[in-house]
Amino acid sequence: MNSLKKWIDNLYKKTEKGKPLYFLRSSVEALDTFLFVPDKVTSKGAHIRDYVDLKRTMTIVVIALIPAMIFGWYNTGYQHFLATGENFTTGQALWYGFIKFLPLLIVSYGIGGIIEVIFAQIRNEEVNEGYLVTGLLIPMIMPVDVPLWILGVGVAFAVIFAKEVFGGTGMNVFNPALVARAFLFFAYPTWMSGSKVWISGLTDGKGVVDGFSGATILGQLAEGGVHHASLVNGIGHPISAMDMFLGLIPGSIGETSTLAILIGAAILLLTGVGSWRVMLSVFVGGYLTALLFNLIGGNPLMEFPAWQHLLVGGFAFGAVFMATDPVTMAQTNKGKIIYGLLIGMFAIMIRVLNPAYPEGMMLSILLMNMFAPLIDYTIVQNHIKKRVKRWNLNNQNN
């Protein structure tokens, strides 16, 4: 341990200001604080501080994402082998998914990380931990066969234009992971939507079973006009609501399993990191809106049972991991509820009324990211009005 510390101290010396390696300074700092919690003590105010820091908090979010990620590996393999008609074991499916996911993760962390370090160095700040989460979220919401260069472009765009131009961690208006996805969705639609991209190996079509379809649930409902009772998987077997809940359906890598996502949600809520107000109200908003459409009826999407709406199309993933992004969500307690309800509502509305965009959740969260400050502003102004009123009342009676 001591030699490790000495080695780092040595690195600090080599990267002092004015030395040729100065440009690596913030990377050394990042490495140092990664390995060792610093020996800094309190100087002002409270003499004792809690053990929790931003690293710990971000780590908790990463841990909460792991169940969904691992299930994503399995489902990647499962869908692939379904398409090729091969027999497979759970281990093989997991391994297949892992091998597919790993390059995406490396590209995401690699490119995003380098950009973060460069900006930290320019600003003369410590490298922030925020990207730990964003860097994992991005590959989890990608179609599995997305080319690495496209992913790289998306990551770079998101980190630079959604985060760093605003001032870095804590200053951004839009969730960077969703910006990455939205950017790619509109820039490279052939790789990001349709019925072929969700299952590994389907785009090049080699070895795929005849007549196999890779359409997502929402795809089948919207384009195929299939009634929800007749939903099928790639090889024509019916899909049950249980399959949707467990996540054995085509979709982005990490977003299909509502079960795994709920495990993550439990971790976020038990640790207090995630906002229950936002999570709950997104689900409530989505459910009520879908229920309303159920009552109206008319087409397969509108008739799709409200509760099943919450199981597909990344709804749960968005509610648990995206809407609750502490930087881009509404900050006031009442605001969080309004923000959540509207996300749920718009997600279903976009999905149902504009079937060309099954990405309702993504667009809805980004939209509400933009309105979150306005919601907060209204709540705070209301609070201010109440304060004035209370003060006047108090004053009269004194």
Add this chain to the structure above:
Amino acid sequence: MYANIITKMNLIELKSKKGLDIPIKGDAPKTTLDIVESITQVAIVPDSFPNSLLKPVAKEGEKVKAGQIVLYDKKNEQVKFTSPVSGVVKEIRRGEKRRIIAYVIEKDGSYNHNEFKLSVTQDRSKIISILLESGLWTAIRQRPFGIVAQPDKTPDAIYITASDTAPLAPDYAYMLENEKEAFAEGIKILKVLSPKIFITTKHENKEFFKNFDANIISVKGPHPAGNLSFILQKTNLINKTNVVWYIMPWHVIFIGRMALTGKIDFTKTVALTGPAAQNLGYYKIISGAAIDKIEPTVKDGSLRYISGDVLTGLNVGADGFIGFYHDQVTIIKEGRYFEFMGWALPGLKKYSPSGMFFSKLLFSKKKKFDFDTNLHGGTRPFVIPHLSERYINLDIYPTNLIKAIMINDIDLMEKLGIYEVMPEDFALMEYACISKINIQDVVNRGIEIMIKES
């Protein structure tokens, strides 16, 4: 609305739900040791008077009597500070930029003192002028801002604050047990200054304070239930145009003693607390005594000596003195150590009120912990405030207020309630802040700005 109800009743019971009692080791057992005789030096610590600028009147080496003016506040020249003992100005200890950090007076054996004829029969302005001359005026502070009160204002009420709920706070019913007479006399004098007197107390001590001629406000709940801001929000809202005054119990006694004897007598009891303190307990001292008289201090920098509590106290150092408004000394370890991968380990032995360490599931609620001064992380942008905001028990939007101060928006600060808060109200939020921001410092900056504006 509230104030009217109060004048008609004697006891108000308040409850606070939000907050946290930090389970820190080192509560003072209820035994008192009288060490007044051993005290050779006392000091006035300017840092205990926020937003003031103290200038010496008596120079180093000058002889002073008890009750003689030795310092004054350049920002408010009516406010004067007097020597609690008779002796010699031993040292004017200065820190950065020649700022005075301790004005030390060495006791001589004699007791030369100024005489102050204070009595309840005098009128208000006479009492105020005597208090100003005797230096005891500094005991009376005002809200908003928590500075020494402006003598020309009339307060809505005077609050005697005996409801300290901070970690390891001393027990006032125990400390004041033998001082009832002077305390009652002090209250009589205060009544001339304002007819409305409130004593704030912890719920369990309310019986003790019922013996006095004042209204009682008892508080129940975790810290910061006892903070004056919480109590004022429920009983007497503060804004730009009105003030209340507040005073600590020992200072009421000082005033009472002066009325009874005509002399300055700053003898009081303080509690020695904290996980690194050896001789825990209560000590009878002279206000402004050195910490090393209570407990032999180590000067190698391994321990932090705090005048006050761990959340809001002053770091006065091993050779430091106890501040004027502090009835407690806390000693904790300095945390200058590196921790390998500390942020990633399960943290089974670490206490954290957050759910992010497994320890929360393992420990019983009664277990007490060692704490040190390590920051436990690096400073980061101000994110995820909902994790720390939850410890604030005031009807305000803390994060919005803090941000308004950060961007210097005076109008917004006013609207969001800067007049109703003190840095101490944000101490727990600062403790729990994951971005390690010095929130109390920010709030203090906001208050400074408002003082300049007003």
